[in-house]
Amino acid sequence: xxxxxxxxxxxxxxxxxxxxxxxxxxxxxxxxxxxxxxxxxxxxxxxxxxxxxxxxxxxxxxxxxxxxxxxxxxxxxxxxxxxxxxxxxxxxxxxxxxxxxxxxxxxxxxxxxxxxxxxxxxxxxxxxxxxxxxxxxxxxxxxxxxxxxxxxxxxxxxxxxxxxxxxxxxxxxxxxxxxxxxxxxxxxxxxxxxxxxxxxxxxxxxxxxxxx
Amino acid sequence: xxxxxxxxxxxxxxxxxxxxxxxxxxxxxxxxxxxxxxxxxxxxxxxxxxxxxxxxxxxxxxxxxxxxxxxxxxxxxxxxxxxxxxxxxxxxxxxxxxxxxxxxxxxxxxxxxxxxxxxxxxxxxxxxxxxxxxxxxxxxxxxxxxxxxxxxxxxxxxxxxxxxxxxxxxxxxxxxxxxxxxxxxxxxxxxxxxxxxxxxxxxxxxxxxxxx
DNA sequence: TCGGAAATTTTCGTATTTGAAAATTTTCGT
DNA sequence: ACGAAAATTTTCAAATACGAAAATTTCCGA
Numbered sequence: 001x002x003x004x005x006x007x008x009x010x011x012x013x014x015x016x017x018x019x020x021x022x023x024x025x026x027x028x029x030x031x032x033x034x035x036x037x038x039x040x041x042x043x044x045x046x047x048x049x050x051x052x053x054x055x056x057x058x059x060x061x062x063x064x065x066x067x068x069x070x071x072x073x074x075x076x077x078x079x080x081x082x083x084x085x086x087x088x089x090x091x092x093x094x095x096x097x098x099x100x101x102x103x104x105x106x107x108x109x110x111x112x113x114x115x116x117x118x119x120x121x122x123x124x125x126x127x128x129x130x131x132x133x134x135x136x137x138x139x140x141x142x143x144x145x146x147x148x149x150x151x152x153x154x155x156x157x158x159x160x161x162x163x164x165x166x167x168x169x170x171x172x173x174x175x176x177x178x179x180x181x182x183x184x185x186x187x188x189x190x191x192x193x194x195x196x197x198x199x200x201x202x203x204x205x206x207x208x209x210x211x212x
Numbered sequence: 213x214x215x216x217x218x219x220x221x222x223x224x225x226x227x228x229x230x231x232x233x234x235x236x237x238x239x240x241x242x243x244x245x246x247x248x249x250x251x252x253x254x255x256x257x258x259x260x261x262x263x264x265x266x267x268x269x270x271x272x273x274x275x276x277x278x279x280x281x282x283x284x285x286x287x288x289x290x291x292x293x294x295x296x297x298x299x300x301x302x303x304x305x306x307x308x309x310x311x312x313x314x315x316x317x318x319x320x321x322x323x324x325x326x327x328x329x330x331x332x333x334x335x336x337x338x339x340x341x342x343x344x345x346x347x348x349x350x351x352x353x354x355x356x357x358x359x360x361x362x363x364x365x366x367x368x369x370x371x372x373x374x375x376x377x378x379x380x381x382x383x384x385x386x387x388x389x390x391x392x393x394x395x396x397x398x399x400x401x402x403x404x405x406x407x408x409x410x411x412x413x414x415x416x417x418x419x420x421x422x423x424x
Numbered sequence: 425t426c427g428g429a430a431a432t433t434t435t436c437g438t439a440t441t442t443g444a445a446a447a448t449t450t451t452c453g454t
Numbered sequence: 455a456c457g458a459a460a461a462t463t464t465t466c467a468a469a470t471a472c473g474a475a476a477a478t479t480t481c482c483g484a
Contacts, residue, residue: 020273034431045473050433057471060441061276065230065291075287079277118405120356120381146334146403148360169334169403191358191381193405246461257443262463269441272471 020064023078025053027071042070072119118193125152125180125188133157136177143174143194150188153181164190232276235290237265239283254282333404337364337394345369348389355386355406362400365393376402 028038028049039046044066052059052067059067068075136157145154146169154170155161157177164170164183172178174194182188240250240261251258256278264271264279271279280287348369357366358381365373366382369389376382376395384390386406394400 035433036431046432047434047473047475048471050431051471054433056433059273060471061232061271061273062230063471064273075291079287118354118356118383120358120383120405122358122381144405146358167334191403193356247463248461258462259443259445259464260441263441266463268463272441275441 020059020078021053021055024049024064024067024071027073027077028053031071033071038067038070042066044070118195121192121194122148123180123190123192125150125182125190128182130155130181131179133177136179137174142171143178143192144171145169145180146191148189148191150182150184150186152188152190153183155179155181230270230291232271232290233265233267236261236276236279236283239285239289240265243283245283250279250282254278256282333406334360335392335402335404337362337392337400337402340394342367342393343391345389348391349386350389354383355390355404356383357381357392357405358403360401360403362394362396362398364400364402365395367391367393 028035033041035046035049038044038049042049044063048057048059048063049067051057052063064078065075068078136155145152145164147164147166149166151163151165153161153163154172155178156172159176161181162170180188180190240247245253247258247261250256250261254261256275260269260271260275261279263269264275276290277287280290348367357364357376359376359378361378363375363377365375366384367373367390368384371388373393374382392400392402
């Protein structure tokens with residue numbers, strides 16, 4: 001059991017401090033969030049996010065992780081350098097798991113190009129009851145879902161819910177309040193792609209803040 | 213896509229703490245390192261690693277990152293829980309008996325909104341040989357692919373091909389010539405979403421305005 | 425350009441994290 | 455079982471991170 005093999009360390013010498021703050025800021029601005037929005041979504045205070053973005057402090061691990069969740073990106077994306085981010089080809093491996101439990105769904109951000117506009121996720125739908133309206137998703141743009149396994153009910157505000165079985169897909173305006181409910185015994189698994197909002201100014205308000 | 217939950221992290225702190233400490237310990241022991249070894253390799257003190265492993269504190273982000281490098285693993289490995297790994301394993305119960313190889317790709321356009329900008333397809337890849345360059349796809353925008361079953365090789369002009377297994381996904385600039393080749397014995401099935409270039413006719417009106 | 429509101433940064437007291445060294449536990453040869 | 459060395463945990467003062475609120479800057483409409 002005690003292995004004698006040592007794993008190779010890709011030694012990069014003393015590298016510059018991780019570009020954590022700059023990346024967080026870029027993701028936040030690209031998705032049209034204010035510090036306040038991100039603070040609410042991540043559970044980290046405005047002051048702390050501001051300081052991290054500006055390199056005034058480097059942040060605790062839990063803090064950075066919460067922020068990544070609030071941004072809906074993988075922690076590895078936060079670490080990436082600008083050069084890496086310019087890649088125009090990104091592969092996401094099945095086992096490269098970063099679970100983002102939201103309380104309603106589990107979602108797993110998949111590979112995405114930082115320069116691009118498509119947001120791929122794998123989501124696991126557990127709930128068999130329709131969530132509170134306040135927890136329904138709204139984000140400007142459109143969304144495609146493909147049911148990998150199980151079945152779901154796709155609810156949209158003011159519409160009759162649609163039942164989607166494994167292999168079915170749907171495309172809809174994600175600006176309409178929507179929610180997924182598991183319609184199979186086992187949790188449903190879906191692959192989802194949504195358009196990423198370019199900038200806050202283009203919309204006039206944060207796409208992630210719901211109106212009561 | 214991100215949910216719009218008002219608060220992702222409730223004050224009551226119901227979320228399990230990340231299994232950071234346990235994972236670090238597991239990786240360290242599995243690779244046969246002592247705390248002293250890991251301290252030297254990572255640049256983090258013995259005391260700090262000990263406390264993190266035992267959950268006495270949760271560690272700064274830089275600290276955890278250094279430890280991950282010292283262990284030679286990705287930060288995402290540190291976050292992973294056993295449960296996460298299982299959940300991300302895609303089980304395919306669907307039989308492929310209904311597949312009838314007919315050509316290069318079988319192309320099944322999925323539901324898409326006439327006014328939208330996303331193009332979803334299910335494709336069945338039969339060919340095991342790289343098609344003629346003239347038959348490769350080119351279309352401005354970007355594309356996401358998710359492998360439902362089987363495996364493919366994703367070829368892009370001037371780049372090394374990438375192999376994608378079931379459950380893997382990739383996102384790339386579709387303006388570069390590309391093609392899919394089946395890399396599994398059975399035909400591979402993939403779900404693909406690409407951005408659609410707006411037609412002239414569609415320009416000038418909001419693509420997301422829809423009538424009920 | 426002005427004024428108010430929104431967004432961001434800074435201040436400051438409290439809480440947590442860090443590493444050297446001391447204390448404790450475990451490992452191992454005899 | 456014993457003792458010594460190795461491995462790990464704990465102690466503790468200094469350093470750093472945290473959030474609420476205050477201070478400042480930025481953003482827009484009039």
